Amino acid sequence: MKFINIGYGNMVAVERVVTLVSPDSAPVKRLIQDAKDDGRIIDVTCGRKTRAVVITDSEHVILSALQTETIANRLNNSESGADTDGDEEEVAD
Secondary structure, rough: OOOEEEOOOOEHHHEEEEEEEEOOOOOHHHHHHHHHHOOOOOOOOHHHHHHHOEEEOOOOOEEEOHHHHHHHHHHHHHHOOOOOOHHHHHHHH
C-alpha cells in the first residue's frame, strides 16, 4: 500500500483517492458542509487555509493546506512507479 504526504506529516492511501479538487467552487463548498454535517470530514490543515480537497472512495472528504498541484504531482509520481531504489538497482546492473 502506497501513501502520499498531504501536508504536515499526514498521509493518505493512494488507491483510496477518487478525486482532488480546489475548494473554491460553490458545489465543493456544499460538499464540504455536507461532509461536516455527516461526520465524514477530515481536516488536516492544522489551522491554515484549505487549498485542496481530497475525496476518497469511502466518501470521506479530506481538507489539506497544500496546493492541489502539489498533491497531484505526488499522486502522479507514486502512480508512475517513481521508486528510487528500483532505479538505482537498474543503473547498477
